[in-house]
Amino acid sequence: xxxxxxxxxxxxxxxxxxxxxxxxxxxxxxxxxxxxxxxxxxxxxxxxxxxxxxxxxxxxxxxxxxxxxxxxxxxxxxxxxxxxxxxxxxxxxxxxxxxxxxxxxxxxxxxxxxxxxxxxxxxxxxxxxxxxxxxxxxxxxxxxxxxxxxxxxxxxxxxxxxxxxxxxxxxxxxxxxxxxxxxxxxxxxxxxxxxxxxxxxxxxxxxxxxxxxxxxxxxxxxxxxxxxxxxxxxxxxxxxxxxxxxxxxxxxxxxxxxxxxxxxxxxxxxxxxxxxxxxxxxxxxxxxxxxxxxxxxxxxxxxxxxxxxxxxxxxxxxxxxxxxxxxxxxxxxxxxxxxxxxxxxxxxxxxxxxxxxxxxxxxxxxxxxxxxxxxxxxxxxxxxxxxxxxx
Amino acid sequence: xxxxxxxxxxxxxxxxxxxxxxxxxxxxxxxxxxxxxxxxxxxxxxxxxxxxxxxxxxxxxxxxxxxxxxxxxxxxxxxxxxxxxxxxxxxxxxxxxxxxxxxxxxxxxxxxxxxxxxxxxxxxxxxxxxxxxxxxxxxxxxxxxxxxxxxxxxxxxxxxxxxxx
Numbered sequence: 001x002x003x004x005x006x007x008x009x010x011x012x013x014x015x016x017x018x019x020x021x022x023x024x025x026x027x028x029x030x031x032x033x034x035x036x037x038x039x040x041x042x043x044x045x046x047x048x049x050x051x052x053x054x055x056x057x058x059x060x061x062x063x064x065x066x067x068x069x070x071x072x073x074x075x076x077x078x079x080x081x082x083x084x085x086x087x088x089x090x091x092x093x094x095x096x097x098x099x100x101x102x103x104x105x106x107x108x109x110x111x112x113x114x115x116x117x118x119x120x121x122x123x124x125x126x127x128x129x130x131x132x133x134x135x136x137x138x139x140x141x142x143x144x145x146x147x148x149x150x151x152x153x154x155x156x157x158x159x160x161x162x163x164x165x166x167x168x169x170x171x172x173x174x175x176x177x178x179x180x181x182x183x184x185x186x187x188x189x190x191x192x193x194x195x196x197x198x199x200x201x202x203x204x205x206x207x208x209x210x211x212x213x214x215x216x217x218x219x220x221x222x223x224x225x226x227x228x229x230x231x232x233x234x235x236x237x238x239x240x241x242x243x244x245x246x247x248x249x250x251x252x253x254x255x256x257x258x259x260x261x262x263x264x265x266x267x268x269x270x271x272x273x274x275x276x277x278x279x280x281x282x283x284x285x286x287x288x289x290x291x292x293x294x295x296x297x298x299x300x301x302x303x304x305x306x307x308x309x310x311x312x313x314x315x316x317x318x319x320x321x322x323x324x325x326x327x328x329x330x331x332x333x334x335x336x337x338x339x340x341x342x343x344x345x346x347x348x349x350x351x352x353x354x355x356x357x358x359x360x361x362x363x364x365x366x367x368x369x370x371x372x373x374x375x376x377x378x379x380x381x382x383x384x385x386x387x388x389x390x391x
Numbered sequence: 392x393x394x395x396x397x398x399x400x401x402x403x404x405x406x407x408x409x410x411x412x413x414x415x416x417x418x419x420x421x422x423x424x425x426x427x428x429x430x431x432x433x434x435x436x437x438x439x440x441x442x443x444x445x446x447x448x449x450x451x452x453x454x455x456x457x458x459x460x461x462x463x464x465x466x467x468x469x470x471x472x473x474x475x476x477x478x479x480x481x482x483x484x485x486x487x488x489x490x491x492x493x494x495x496x497x498x499x500x501x502x503x504x505x506x507x508x509x510x511x512x513x514x515x516x517x518x519x520x521x522x523x524x525x526x527x528x529x530x531x532x533x534x535x536x537x538x539x540x541x542x543x544x545x546x547x548x549x550x551x552x553x554x555x556x
Binding site for chain 1: 416417418419421445446447448449451453465467471474476478497498499501502503506510523524525526527534535541
């Protein structure tokens with residue numbers, strides 16, 4: 001009879017510098033090999049779905065900032081589009097294109113963070129520090145557009161609170177000009193780097209079939225070889241006006257996820273350039289007085305504006321009854337809003353379909369049989385954002 | 392839209408007495424079914440080639456306290472090949488709310504069902520690991536049910552009566 005195996009239990013997290021967020025994994029290890037992992041999540045649960053049932057619609061946007069805080073504008077604008085779908089508001093092309101520009105900027109920052117962190121976890125800190133400079137420039141664009149940097153609370157139901165300023169457009173143009181050079185250098189650093197390839201190829205692999213069964217979406221699903229992208233499948237915000245490619249991987253490993261994200265950044269750059277070049281004339285907000293605050297001057301000397309201002313601020317606007325599901329392609333997958341309205345001033349039920357809550361449950365299966373250092377890389381390449389995970 | 396109608400007809404033909412309501416006014420077909428057929432129906436949606444709803448987008452609880460069956464679960468499925476979506480709703484009583492798990496069909500349902508249990512107290516029979524997921528384990532109520540207020544009602548320093556909450 002053989003000796004019973006000696007297994008070690010290892011606590012990875014909840015606060016561990018290598019996990020980039022607060023989640024715990026209790027690993028059962030045989031030497032360096034991972035046999036099982038038990039996940040604990042919910043450390044930063046803030047009850048957004050409950051809070052949302054008690055707030056007028058326009059006050060929910062700041063909650064969505066705090067889901068995936070690496071790409072807050074996608075959450076904000078996605079939520080606005082969900083409310084617009086429920087209320088039957090259609091926006092003009094200028095608003096749509098402005099939204100595309102901001103959402104793609106957000107996607108770029110999110111992918112830059114994720115990919116550079118994959119670099120950090122495999123021992124290459126340089127790229128991380130280098131691309132963070134570019135992320136900073138995007139935050140300056142957010143600042144021009146919304147006044148905030150991280151939790152942007154961007155836009156309003158029906159459009160934007162202000163138009164792109166000349167400074168905002170100048171900063172976007174500068175960003176479009178600078179990023180390709182940085183991105184190319186970053187790719188030279190890692191993409192064909194022997195050490196990086198050895199560390200990532202075949203690591204944290206998942207098949208297309210398992211990925212679909214686990215509800216994967218976004219770059220993680222595409223890395224496994226399924227070309228599902230909400231922007232193409234259910235175009236919103238006039239994405240169908242643009243021509244862009246959806247990169248797919250083949251083996252669903254860490255390297256493929258890295259490559260898919262990297263290519264998506266290039267595609268997003270093209271999208272932003274096209275949207276900015278073809279930015280149509282028009283209003284930056286829709287004429288929906290029941291949802292969109294009137295200009296402050298009008299509130300002071302026009303009765304109607306004062307009434308609408310009062311109704312919106314006091315949460316007295318009634319929205320049509322109904323239920324809708326609206327999804328957008330978030331930076332890490334299909335970000336969905338299931339919104340039920342009973343006609344009252346607050347949602348009856350608002351459920352967020354948070355992509356990483358759905359796919360993070362596959363993590364134990366993906367790291368089983370691997371070594372600890374690979375598990376860290378797998379986690380960072382899955383792009384699990386604690387705020388979104390715990391809602 | 393034609394194929395959506397065909398799908399509803401097939402479902403009617405197969406599960407007729409269990410289908411309580413079909414609604415086409417929403418953004419996707421909404422089918423309300425009895426809880427006794429939910430597992431068979433979802434298996435049929437997933438495994439029948441003509442249906443092809445092999446992707447579970449999301450699953451969440453909902454509470455209508457005034458209804459005879461107050462607690463509900465809403466499933467969203469997606470047919471990725473034909474790009475069709477469908478919403479299935481089912482309701483259970485608040486005493487002993489039980490539904491069969493769909494984790495045997497979708498691995499994704501594991502945490503979604505735990506979330507619905509955590510917030511609404513819906514028990515998914517056959518679930519491999521049904522315990523609280525986002526809240527602390529010793530919580531003795533289900534916070535998303537409508538009877539639980541958002542804020543501590545005994546507090547006197549916060550009076551939001553006039554501010555739309």
